[in-house]
Amino acid sequence: MKTYTYENSTALFKRAVKVIPCGVYGHFSPAPYVPVEAYPFFSDRARGARFWDVDGNEFIDYMCAYGPMVLGYAHPEVDAAFLKQHAESDANSVASPRMVELAELLVDRIPTADWAFFARNGADVTNMAVMVARSATGRKKIIAIKGGYHGTTPWMQAPGHHGILEEDLQHVIRIPWNDIKALETVIAEHGPDIAGFIATPYHHPVFADNELPAEGYWQKVVELLHKNGSLVIVDDVRAGFRLHLGGSCERYGFKPDLIAFSKAIANGYALSSLVGVESLRVDAAKVFHTGSFWFCAGSFAAAMACLKELQRLDGANLMESLGKQLTDGIVSLASSHGYTMKVSGELAMPYMRITDDNNVMLQQAWCSECTKRGAFFTSHHNWFLSTAHTEADINHTLDICDEAFKALKNSSGAQP
Amino acid sequence: MSYDTVKAHLNLNALLRNLENLYTLDQETASLIQSWDMAVRFTVLGGLSARLGFQNGTCTYQSPVQDPADVVLCFLSGRHLNAMFEERSNPIPLKGFKHLGFLKNEFPKVTKRLEYFLKPTPALLEDEAYVRVNTALSLYIAVYSVCELLRVDPVGRQIGPQMPAGTLQLSVLPDGPHAYIRYDGRGGATAGIGVAETPSAVLTFESCQTANALFNGKLDGFGAIALGNIKMRGLIPLVENTNVIFDRIPVYLQ
Numbered sequence: 217m218k219t220y221t222y223e224n225s226t227a228l229f230k231r232a233v234k235v236i237p238c239g240v241y242g243h244f245s246p247a248p249y250v251p252v253e254a255y256p257f258f259s260d261r262a263r264g265a266r267f268w269d270v271d272g273n274e275f276i277d278y279m280c281a282y283g284p285m286v287l288g289y290a291h292p293e294v295d296a297a298f299l300k301q302h303a304e305s306d307a308n309s310v311a312s313p314r315m316v317e318l319a320e321l322l323v324d325r326i327p328t329a330d331w332a333f334f335a336r337n338g339a340d341v342t343n344m345a346v347m348v349a350r351s352a353t354g355r356k357k358i359i360a361i362k363g364g365y366h367g368t369t370p371w372m373q374a375p376g377h378h379g380i381l382e383e384d385l386q387h388v389i390r391i392p393w394n395d396i397k398a399l400e401t402v403i404a405e406h407g408p409d410i411a412g413f414i415a416t417p418y419h420h421p422v423f424a425d426n427e428l429p430a431e432g433y434w435q436k437v438v439e440l441l442h443k444n445g446s447l448v449i450v451d452d453v454r455a456g457f458r459l460h461l462g463g464s465c466e467r468y469g470f471k472p473d474l475i476a477f478s479k480a481i482a483n484g485y486a487l488s489s490l491v492g493v494e495s496l497r498v499d500a501a502k503v504f505h506t507g508s509f510w511f512c513a514g515s516f517a518a519a520m521a522c523l524k525e526l527q528r529l530d531g532a533n534l535m536e537s538l539g540k541q542l543t544d545g546i547v548s549l550a551s552s553h554g555y556t557m558k559v560s561g562e563l564a565m566p567y568m569r570i571t572d573d574n575n576v577m578l579q580q581a582w583c584s585e586c587t588k589r590g591a592f593f594t595s596h597h598n599w600f601l602s603t604a605h606t607e608a609d610i611n612h613t614l615d616i617c618d619e620a621f622k623a624l625k626n627s628s629g630a631q632p
Numbered sequence: 633m634s635y636d637t638v639k640a641h642l643n644l645n646a647l648l649r650n651l652e653n654l655y656t657l658d659q660e661t662a663s664l665i666q667s668w669d670m671a672v673r674f675t676v677l678g679g680l681s682a683r684l685g686f687q688n689g690t691c692t693y694q695s696p697v698q699d700p701a702d703v704v705l706c707f708l709s710g711r712h713l714n715a716m717f718e719e720r721s722n723p724i725p726l727k728g729f730k731h732l733g734f735l736k737n738e739f740p741k742v743t744k745r746l747e748y749f750l751k752p753t754p755a756l757l758e759d760e761a762y763v764r765v766n767t768a769l770s771l772y773i774a775v776y777s778v779c780e781l782l783r784v785d786p787v788g789r790q791i792g793p794q795m796p797a798g799t800l801q802l803s804v805l806p807d808g809p810h811a812y813i814r815y816d817g818r819g820g821a822t823a824g825i826g827v828a829e830t831p832s833a834v835l836t837f838e839s840c841q842t843a844n845a846l847f848n849g850k851l852d853g854f855g856a857i858a859l860g861n862i863k864m865r866g867l868i869p870l871v872e873n874t875n876v877i878f879d880r881i882p883v884y885l886q
Contacts, residue, residue: 226859233855246858250865257858362794375790376876382786423869575798575832575866596868 217619219588220273225257228270243282248596254584262289265604275592276609280600283454283479287525288604294483294521301517312513318520322491325523326463328475329491333500335510338453338478339367341490344505345474349412349447352499356387357406359413363421366414366451393419394430399437403444412447413437417455417464418561423596425569426561434470448472453479458564460532485518532564535601538610539563545614553621567598581627585620633784639884640710641784643717644674644682645695646776647885650769651684652693653825654746657765661745665691670734673701676713703728703735752848767840768809770847771802775811775823777881778874782821788877792819798832800870804843805836813874833866
């Protein structure tokens with residue numbers, strides 16, 4: 217099997233660093249790619265479950281744009297819906313009927329949703345959620361999970377990061393995931409000041425195994441927070457619509473007060489949404505939060521097409537099934553080569569790790585060997601399945617994985 | 633902790649501490665201390681103290697201090713200690729008055745040597761041997777500083793508890809310098825010179841020039857990583873968080 221090289225990517229990156237801070241910044245930064253020379257930095261085009269980099273290398277994409285691609289790149293129905301709306305009106309001076317139609321669709325499909333608010337990125341609506349919680353309760357403090365990610369607004373970031381003030385973090389209390397005792401302690405200490413609790417539906421940090429909610433965890437969280445007069449916010453930006461069309465809370469059987477969606481909502485078109493319960497409608501109306509591009513209508517049309525297609529395909533079950541095929545295959549291959557592969561999180565967006573060392577170096581080496589052969593895997597972040605992945609794609613991926621395990625075994629210092 | 637207290641910790645436990653490394657890197661320093669048999673203690677009222685022992689051509693650093701010293705220099709505060717480092721003040725000798733000549737004439741020769749290697753000029757950086765010493769000392773100051781910052785810097789104290797336990801190895805290829813930081817997973821760390829066994833994360837610089845450019849603020853670290861001039865593997869959060877702590881060093885040490 218041919219292994220890829222990235223001359224054009226590297227040349228483009230050298231141009232990039234001269235005119236763009238970091239060259240490529242944020243979660244697209246090459247920094248977590250280990251080793252960096254195994255990965256492409258720039259993509260030219262994408263179709264279905266594949267993208268082609270600027271060197272012409274073809275990849276089966278298991279990062280799915282870090283989540284937004286859920287039906288496949290360049291999906292004909294979604295793109296047609298977007299283009300039709302874009303041709304009629306996208307940016308405008310007044311709101312589009314598509315915004316109302318999408319809100320109606322979300323309210324219809326999502327049991328928690330009695331209303332919907334729209335923006336462009338996940339952080340726009342996690343911020344909105346926190347503002348609504350503070351406005352509704354008249355309280356300051358937000359409880360979040362250690363290692364939980366809700367965007368890059370200062371209050372969400374870790375201490376010490378550049379541009380972050382100590383004061384930005386003053387009212388955010390971090391507790392471990394699945395730790396009801398810690399939650400009870402925080403409520404006992406800060407109860408009258410707690411506006412809300414924000415967490416992803418299951419814990420999907422980077423560089424660490426993912427953790428599903430323990431039996432009864434969310435139900436207890438809702439009970440404790442509501443008893444305290446505080447709100448429960450689910451950050452479903454990453455997992456939303458991959459696990460359940462009604463929001464991931466439906467999968468785990470609880471009802472929060474607010475849910476933030478983005479990523480998969482419009483199959484790659486920029487959109488996010490905060491939905492909430494009836495009792496918060498007035499508070500949401502009072503919070504002023506807006507942006508220049510938040511009313512662009514093309515994304516609303518794309519989202520409606522995307523959500524309808526996900527329903528038609530039974531997307532959540534399809535992606536779970538594909539994820540099972542992929543992860544079972546990799547676990548089995550790993551075992552045949554003498555390695556132990558751990559799967560964590562949800563199968564539609566699994567986190568996989570070779571457990572034969574305690575420093576993820578084997579995992580990094582193996583993911584890089586896969587990527588060099590055309591299966592785009594990062595080692596630090598959960599992967600994503602889409603409805604565009606096929607059994608044939610997964611079988612080909614498993615061939616790549618097999619070769620990658622052989623390469624791993626042959627490389628010095630990578631014995632299990 | 634106040635700014636001056638944190639700075640005093642770095643001046644003493646990260647900067648001056650490097651006298652124990654300098655003589656191994658610089659022949660002139662080795663010659664200067666060859667015949668010294670002397671221990672100097674630095675004490676700041678309120679707790680911070682360190683001891684530099686010179687014996688048999690070597691220099692050893694100790695903090696907290698356990699062994700006696702021939703000379704004891706007292707500082708009324710962290711600010712007082714920092715002022716001495718900036719040559720704006722003198723310590724109060726509490727012990728070893730007969731060694732004042734040593735303190736006035738001999739000891740400054742090695743501290744000046746340390747200063748020489750830590751204040752590079754464009755001309756000095758043309759000298760490969762100088763670059764090697766400057767790089768090594770910069771690396772050592774950085775790893776020692778991390779331990780201090782985790783203990784006393786307000787931001788470091790917030791970052792430390794979030795870091796997993798594990799050892800970060802920092803190595804300049806092909807043949808050093810090497811240093812490591814061993815995080816205890818509870819917000820503390822110890823640092824050492826050399827190669828650690830079974831590191832959890834490894835950060836390597838392709839050359840002394842690359843490391844030197846980074847330490848002297850002349851290299852975009854992210855760009856260098858993407859281009860393969862700096863490589864990392866293992867528990868990347870150890871590298872990322874260490875980098876955030878490294879960025880606190882210039883807040884105190886210019």
